[in-house]
Amino acid sequence: MSAFVVERRLSNVNKADLAMLQEALRFACDRLTSRGEPVRCLGSAYLPGPARLLTLFEADSAAAVQRVNENVHAPFVSLEAALKIDPAPAPGEV
Amino acid sequence: MAGAPVKTRPNNLPAELTSFVGRRRELSEVKRLLTTTRLLTLTGSGGVGKTRLALRGAAEMARGFPDGVWLVSLAAIDDPQLVVQGVFSALGLQDMSGGWSLATLSDYLADKHLLLVLDNCEHLLDSCALLAVTLLKACPELRIIATSRQALGTTGETRMRVPPLALPEDGEALTPERLATCEAVALLSERATAVQPGFKVDVGNAAAVLRLCRRLDGMPLALELAAVRLEGMSVEAVVKGLENELPVLASRNRGAETRQQTLEATIGWSYGLLGEEERLLWARLSVFAGGFDEAASVTVCSDDNLPPDRVAESLASLVEKSIIQRDPDRQPARYWMLETVRRYGRQRLRERDGEVDLQRRHRDWVLQLALAVGAHDHHEVEAFDRIQRELDNVWSALDFCRRDPEEAAVGIQICRQLFPYWWSRGPLGDVRRILDGLHALTAEDSLPRAWCLWIAAGLAVVQSDAAAAWPMAEECLRIARGRAEPELLAMASALTLFTSLYIRKRSEEELISLANVMIADGRSSDRWYMEAYGKSYTCSIRLGQGDLAGAIEAGESALAMWRDHDELFGRGAVLNNLAEAQRRRGEVDRAEALAREGAAGQHALGGRRGLSQLVETLAWMAADRGADARAATLLGYADSLRESIMLALLPVHQARHDACEQASRAWLGDARYARAFEQGATMPDVEAIAFVLEQQPARLAALSAATPKSLPSAVLTRRELEIARLIADGLTSQQIAAKLFISERTVTTHVTNMLNKLGLSSRIQLASWVASEPVGARNA
Numbered sequence: 050m051s052a053f054v055v056e057r058r059l060s061n062v063n064k065a066d067l068a069m070l071q072e073a074l075r076f077a078c079d080r081l082t083s084r085g086e087p088v089r090c091l092g093s094a095y096l097p098g099p100a101r102l103l104t105l106f107e108a109d110s111a112a113a114v115q116r117v118n119e120n121v122h123a124p125f126v127s128l129e130a131a132l133k134i135d136p137a138p139a140p141g142e143v
Numbered sequence: 144m145a146g147a148p149v150k151t152r153p154n155n156l157p158a159e160l161t162s163f164v165g166r167r168r169e170l171s172e173v174k175r176l177l178t179t180t181r182l183l184t185l186t187g188s189g190g191v192g193k194t195r196l197a198l199r200g201a202a203e204m205a206r207g208f209p210d211g212v213w214l215v216s217l218a219a220i221d222d223p224q225l226v227v228q229g230v231f232s233a234l235g236l237q238d239m240s241g242g243w244s245l246a247t248l249s250d251y252l253a254d255k256h257l258l259l260v261l262d263n264c265e266h267l268l269d270s271c272a273l274l275a276v277t278l279l280k281a282c283p284e285l286r287i288i289a290t291s292r293q294a295l296g297t298t299g300e301t302r303m304r305v306p307p308l309a310l311p312e313d314g315e316a317l318t319p320e321r322l323a324t325c326e327a328v329a330l331l332s333e334r335a336t337a338v339q340p341g342f343k344v345d346v347g348n349a350a351a352v353l354r355l356c357r358r359l360d361g362m363p364l365a366l367e368l369a370a371v372r373l374e375g376m377s378v379e380a381v382v383k384g385l386e387n388e389l390p391v392l393a394s395r396n397r398g399a400e401t402r403q404q405t406l407e408a409t410i411g412w413s414y415g416l417l418g419e420e421e422r423l424l425w426a427r428l429s430v431f432a433g434g435f436d437e438a439a440s441v442t443v444c445s446d447d448n449l450p451p452d453r454v455a456e457s458l459a460s461l462v463e464k465s466i467i468q469r470d471p472d473r474q475p476a477r478y479w480m481l482e483t484v485r486r487y488g489r490q491r492l493r494e495r496d497g498e499v500d501l502q503r504r505h506r507d508w509v510l511q512l513a514l515a516v517g518a519h520d521h522h523e524v525e526a527f528d529r530i531q532r533e534l535d536n537v538w539s540a541l542d543f544c545r546r547d548p549e550e551a552a553v554g555i556q557i558c559r560q561l562f563p564y565w566w567s568r569g570p571l572g573d574v575r576r577i578l579d580g581l582h583a584l585t586a587e588d589s590l591p592r593a594w595c596l597w598i599a600a601g602l603a604v605v606q607s608d609a610a611a612a613w614p615m616a617e618e619c620l621r622i623a624r625g626r627a628e629p630e631l632l633a634m635a636s637a638l639t640l641f642t643s644l645y646i647r648k649r650s651e652e653e654l655i656s657l658a659n660v661m662i663a664d665g666r667s668s669d670r671w672y673m674e675a676y677g678k679s680y681t682c683s684i685r686l687g688q689g690d691l692a693g694a695i696e697a698g699e700s701a702l703a704m705w706r707d708h709d710e711l712f713g714r715g716a717v718l719n720n721l722a723e724a725q726r727r728r729g730e731v732d733r734a735e736a737l738a739r740e741g742a743a744g745q746h747a748l749g750g751r752r753g754l755s756q757l758v759e760t761l762a763w764m765a766a767d768r769g770a771d772a773r774a775a776t777l778l779g780y781a782d783s784l785r786e787s788i789m790l791a792l793l794p795v796h797q798a799r800h801d802a803c804e805q806a807s808r809a810w811l812g813d814a815r816y817a818r819a820f821e822q823g824a825t826m827p828d829v830e831a832i833a834f835v836l837e838q839q840p841a842r843l844a845a846l847s848a849a850t851p852k853s854l855p856s857a858v859l860t861r862r863e864l865e866i867a868r869l870i871a872d873g874l875t876s877q878q879i880a881a882k883l884f885i886s887e888r889t890v891t892t893h894v895t896n897m898l899n900k901l902g903l904s905s906r907i908q909l910a911s912w913v914a915s916e917p918v919g920a921r922n923a
Contacts, residue, residue: 058241058608058610058611059241059242059243060241060242060606060607060608060610061240061241061242061606061607062242062243062246065246066242066243066246069243069245069246069249069277069281070243070245070246072277073245073273073277076272076273076276077269077273080269080272080296081269098610099610099611100241100608100610100611116269119223119224119270120223120269120270120273121245121273122223122224122226122227122243122244122245122270122273122274123243123244123245124224124572124573124575124576124579126579
């Protein structure tokens with residue numbers, strides 16, 4: 050599975066709206082996954098200054114991520130392939 | 144007998160154009176289920192009657208939903224991201240917010256007790272499922288009926304399969320009278336009577352009628368298509384024709400798939416019986432999304448193979464054959480196809496290799512509608528209303544444009560011409576999303592890119608998204624200066640100026656210099672409106688500087704230009720600032736008159752954002768002169784307007800709003816203030832605007848009630864009828880001009896046109912004619 054970042058502009062939103070959107074993204078991912086196109090929503094970060102929401106996905110294709118994002122009623126500005134970098138294990142951690 | 148829409152609750156349910164036959168058991172089941180579930184999905188084959196059943200069920204349950212029952216028709220929507228906008232539109236709301244539209248909708252519906260009917264969900268299942276789940280979770284008193292070939296597939300959904308109309312059991316011996324009471328036979332018989340008044344099931348045709356109904360599996364749409372053929376064919380002939388088309392019906396395994404094949408084959412059979420021109424028109428009309436009127440069908444569908452006069456004739460013929468539906472209550476009459484029939488036509492269009500050509504012609508027709516909006520003339524209210532009616536066609540044309548780089552420039556041109564409409568009525572977020580797609584198709588530093596940035600930045604400012612607006616405005620201005628294209632340079636200057644007014648990134652001297660670029664362009668070209676805009680902005684800049692005399696001089700000059708051209712959109716840009724300048728100078732009466740003029744214009748354009756600001760301003764002015772009850776009522780109306788466009792009060796207005804409220808509350812006391820506020824918040828629109836304008840609501844209500852349905856013989860336009868009534872009320876042309884915010888010359892033109900149309904020779908005769916009309920022309 051590859052990583053993708055989706056950017057959307059969202060002004061005038063509060064924490065409850067963002068939580069609801071996160072839930073909607075997960076719902077849309079689950080539906081597509083249940084039809085044999087696995088997509089995972091790994092989480093989002095909201096940047097209040099520029100009013101942007103960045104969401105990280107894992108999927109086999111950008112098309113699947115696009116389909117998920119088209120169904121949550123929140124326009125997105127871009128969908129880009131990304132490199133997911135996990136934190137290095139702490140010393141002594143397996 | 145055709146039914147009327149339910150009147151007991153607010154709703155947008157269409158009147159039933161044909162009788163509702165049978166379905167007693169299913170209807171009872173729908174109503175029972177709706178008391179136990181919050182999401183009921185009616186599933187079944189296309190043409191089985193899901194929509195009719197849902198609408199009838201919703202109408203009969205309306206009493207239980209104080210906030211109404213609302214139909215969201217999704218057949219014409221192909222883009223899943225437009226579904227929420229479809230709901231806003233059905234509810235009569237405008238989403239002008241910059242937030243997440245679904246959260247905004249959830250907030251609005253959170254305390255509402257209403258029923259949504261989501262019709263034709265099958266091509267948007269994921270989108271509809273998410274919408275339903277999210278809304279039902281956030282809105283405890285909301286219920287939804289969905290219709291779809293497939294269930295939405297969500298937790299909590301109750302599914303009800305809609306069967307075909309009932310048929311007698313095989314081998315059951317029935318008299319013709321008993322047979323006629325079977326649902327499928329009753330429907331066939333009812334529709335056949337419409338084309339052959341003496342038709343009835345009797346001993347002579349009972350066996351053939353039963354065979355026909357069995358052949359068509361009791362599918363309502365198939366039965367309706369077959370019934371209209373009984374006008375010129377015997378039942379036996381229809382059965383024989385269908386048997387050639389439907390060999391599969393020999394099978395006794397009549398599942399959903401077989402029924403779908405039955406329907407498609409029946410549609411194919413109907414298609415085969417048509418003449419070539421009718422077939423061609425059916426295929427071509429499938430390019431329209433959400434319907435069309437006759438003039439549009441001629442513009443888009445006629446050519447050498449289908450001359451304009453033949454389009455009208457073929458259209459009438461297709462209506463007679465139930466291929467095309469016609470709503471005669473709309474003026475002009477509105478036509479549309481059931482989705483199954485439209486998709487069949489689209490398939491035939493593809494086979495004829497004419498799809499792209501037709502899509503271009505459809506796009507060009509939409510462009511013409513858009514040009515009328517951007518023309519800066521006195522037709523703008525009609526042009527705005529036309530776009531409202533054709534919004535599905537606009538989305539469809541824009542969708543076509545953003546699929547092909549060669550079409551992008553036209554798509555941008557459509558959006559640009561529609562800018563006043565988007566600005567006034569939205570939906571801003573969806574237009575910005577479409578512009579993002581078009582932007583990606585344009586070349587660096589090209590004119591289409593610059594215009595795309597221009598529109599997107601302007602809409603971003605309205606959404607208070609300065610972070611997005613500023614770089615786009617700067618980029619637009621950079622391209623404009625590089626291209627040295629006068630109109631673009633002037634418009635880019637306007638954009639930069641407008642953006643700067645919100646985010647204060649340029650000095651006032653720079654802003655004045657940008658306004659001067661616009662004024663110079665207007666004076667050196669035929670773009671008079673550029674000068675008017677430049678002066679309007681100068682008024683705003685001078686007001687910000689505290690230069691009241693400068694603001695009033697520029698504002699009055701701009702206002703004179705807008706009035707001279709009978710233009711409302713641009714006028715709205717200056718009236719609020721000019722009113723404020725006059726108020727600060729102590730000219731309170733003049734200030735209120737200006738604000739009222741602005742409010743009337745915004746109301747006519749359907750610009751609720753601008754209207755809410757002007758009503759708020761009028762509330763402050765009322766409080767200033769001690770009219771506290773009026774101030775409270777105006778605050779209530781402004782509040783309800785903001786709620787209907789999903790916007791909060793602008794922070795910059797908060798202090799004056801609070802001061803107004805405190806002053807009114809202190810004088811009236813809490814209880815009287817609350818009553819006056821509530822009165823404004825709940826007043827019907829026509830009464831509210833009459834209150835704002837301090838006019839007689841009865842007269843305004845009468846004007847507003849002049850629905851196209853009531854127009855006498857459909858000969859007069861709405862505007863002409865409005866003027867005719869005022870003439871009958873004894874107003875002079877000058878008074879009418881002042882009242883309707885148009886020039887005296889325009890009134891005279893309308894009067895001349897009316898006299899010509901009605902064959903009259905004087906205004907006195909016209910007034911008598913108004914008085915003699917039983918419905919519509921007189922104040923109803």
